[in-house]
Amino acid sequence: MANETKFCEFCGNEVHIDAVMCPKCGRQLEELKTDKGSNPQVVINNNNQINGAAAIGRRECDKWIAFLLCFFLGLLGGHKFYEGKVGLGILYIFTVGLFGIGWFIDLIVILCRPNPYFV
Ligand SMILES: [Zn+2]
Numbered sequence: 001m002a003n004e005t006k007f008c009e010f011c012g013n014e015v016h017i018d019a020v021m022c023p024k025c026g027r028q029l030e031e032l033k034t035d036k037g038s039n040p041q042v043v044i045n046n047n048n049q050i051n052g053a054a055a056i057g058r059r060e061c062d063k064w065i066a067f068l069l070c071f072f073l074g075l076l077g078g079h080k081f082y083e084g085k086v087g088l089g090i091l092y093i094f095t096v097g098l099f100g101i102g103w104f105i106d107l108i109v110i111l112c113r114p115n116p117y118f119v
Contacts, residue, residue, distance in 0.1 A: 004016070004017035005017060006019075006029075008022040008024065008025060008027070008029060009029070010022065010025050010027045011024055011025040011027075013025065015029065058118040058119060059083065059084050059118065059119050060116045060117075060118055061082065061083055061116060061117055061118070061119055062115065062116055063110060063113050063114070063115035063116065063117060064115065065082065066079045066082055066083065066110050066113075066117075067079075067107070067110045067111065069082050070103070070106050070107050070110055071107065074092075074097055074103040074106060074107065075092070075096050075097040075100065075103050076089075076092060076093050076097075077089030077090065077091070077092030077093050077097070079106060079110065080092055083119045084119065085119070
């Protein structure tokens, strides 16, 4: 239908259903469509969940999964494999968590990270 309307949540003005900005008070009503911008979103084919622009092309990791993996399997690089850092994981296996130093630092680093974090 062409005459569908909604109401501005800020001033109550009646606006068209597709309006992204209220003509009366000038406030934004909807998130701007990313596919209409001058910088189109690049679709990256991976299995990771895309969660906002910051996560594009990056791996989303759960802080507590990483922490538990690091705590119990960190000397074998468990958290490195979880983060997709296979090379570092193998290095951890052969050096026993960089002689325990890398493991200990990683424990603290993971604790300081937001949840989820991106690598
Ligand atoms: Zn308004």
